[in-house]
Amino acid sequence: MNYGAIKSCDVANGPGVRVTLFVSGCRHHCLGCFQSQTWDFSYGTPFTEQTQEMLLDLLDKPYIHGLTLLGGEPFEPENQAGLLPLVQRVRQHLPGKTIWAFSGFTWEQLTGESRASGPNTLPLLSLLDVLVDGPFIQEKKNLSLRFRGSENQRLIDVPATLAAGQVVLWES
Numbered sequence: 102m103n104y105g106a107i108k109s110c111d112v113a114n115g116p117g118v119r120v121t122l123f124v125s126g127c128r129h130h131c132l133g134c135f136q137s138q139t140w141d142f143s144y145g146t147p148f149t150e151q152t153q154e155m156l157l158d159l160l161d162k163p164y165i166h167g168l169t170l171l172g173g174e175p176f177e178p179e180n181q182a183g184l185l186p187l188v189q190r191v192r193q194h195l196p197g198k199t200i201w202a203f204s205g206f207t208w209e210q211l212t213g214e215s216r217a218s219g220p221n222t223l224p225l226l227s228l229l230d231v232l233v234d235g236p237f238i239q240e241k242k243n244l245s246l247r248f249r250g251s252e253n254q255r256l257i258d259v260p261a262t263l264a265a266g267q268v269v270l271w272e273s
């Protein structure tokens with residue numbers, strides 16, 4: 102897995118001040134995507150053990166609320182495999198931090214039959230607090246929405262959704 106950028110003090114992609122990782126590779130190719138350079142899986146820098154250590158150090162600050170996974174597409178199968186060990190370490194070593202992820206796949210695609218659904222999908226999903234799901238749709242663009250770009254996208258409370266067996270929206 103490659104990544105395009107890491108933001109150490111991000112206030113735009115989830116509540117509080119967050120560390121955000123932008124992974125490379127996305128096959129959705131949404132019309133109007135503002136970061137098409139990240140579609141390429143080889144864009145940016147290889148994600149290594151040292152990158153994981155750096156992220157854990159960045160997260161381990163009292164003013165950091167949590168980790169956000171962005172792309173590209175964190176739920177492309179290649180990226181799920183790359184992200185799962187990171188998310189497991191964050192949960193193990195920094196249990197007070199929240200973990201958000203943004204995906205162009207819907208919850209139903211990730212948990213049902215789709216090209217994104219594989220052996221790492223549920224293990225990765227089950228470690229998240231919130232999934233912002235669905236592709237960016239230009240006709241549904243709404244700049245007033247919090248933490249999302251188009252009206253079809255949902256802020257999903259992942260633990261509540263898994264417990265209920267149906268999508269439960271996150272409420273701040």
Ligand code: SF4
Pocket residue numbers: 127128129130131134135136137139172173174204205236237
């Ligand atoms: S899912 Fe995100 S990165 Fe991928 S094409 Fe759509 S907007 Fe761009």
